Amino acid sequence: MNQVKSPAKPAEPYYKHHIFFCLNERKAGEESCSAHGAQAGFDHCKMRIKAEGLTGQGMVRVNKAGCLDRCAGGPVAVVYPEGVWYSFIDNQDIDEIIDSHLKNGQIVERLVLPDAVGR
Ligand code: FES
Numbered sequence: 001m002n003q004v005k006s007p008a009k010p011a012e013p014y015y016k017h018h019i020f021f022c023l024n025e026r027k028a029g030e031e032s033c034s035a036h037g038a039q040a041g042f043d044h045c046k047m048r049i050k051a052e053g054l055t056g057q058g059m060v061r062v063n064k065a066g067c068l069d070r071c072a073g074g075p076v077a078v079v080y081p082e083g084v085w086y087s088f089i090d091n092q093d094i095d096e097i098i099d100s101h102l103k104n105g106q107i108v109e110r111l112v113l114p115d116a117v118g119r
Contacts, residue, residue: 015061017102018080019045024067032067033074037090041075044091048098060102073117085113 021042025034032038046062054060070076073087077097084107086097093111100106 012058013081014057016058018061018063019077019097019102020063020065020068020080021045021077022066022068022070022074023064024071031071031074033071033076036075038075041077041088041091041094044094045077045098048095049102054102069119070113070117071119073113076113082107086111087113087117 021038022033023038023042024032026032042062042064049055049060049062068076068078070085073085076085076087078085079097079101084101086093086108088094088097088111093108096108097111100108
């Protein structure tokens, strides 16, 4: 009997933290994260992570995402592997997520998106 081997689980995730920003854009007049500064937050995060040399394996990856279905809290971003959701307003919020969570593993409680917030 052939045994199916499951792939070996890596000891460490490829990225220490992976942050996804919803950059979804809807037609004029419809709500979306893009209508509330999502691109600026993404750009600022990407710039800072690169400027501080935090990119690459074992570090931080900043990625775009489409709608994450939590639009009512937008703009939103989610950090893995913890699966912590954030709602942010400006670059100061992004800086706090970087300095506290992405660099030091401390969740920024004041920016955490409540579980009840959906579409
Ligand atoms: S538009 Fe951003 S979560 Fe839906």
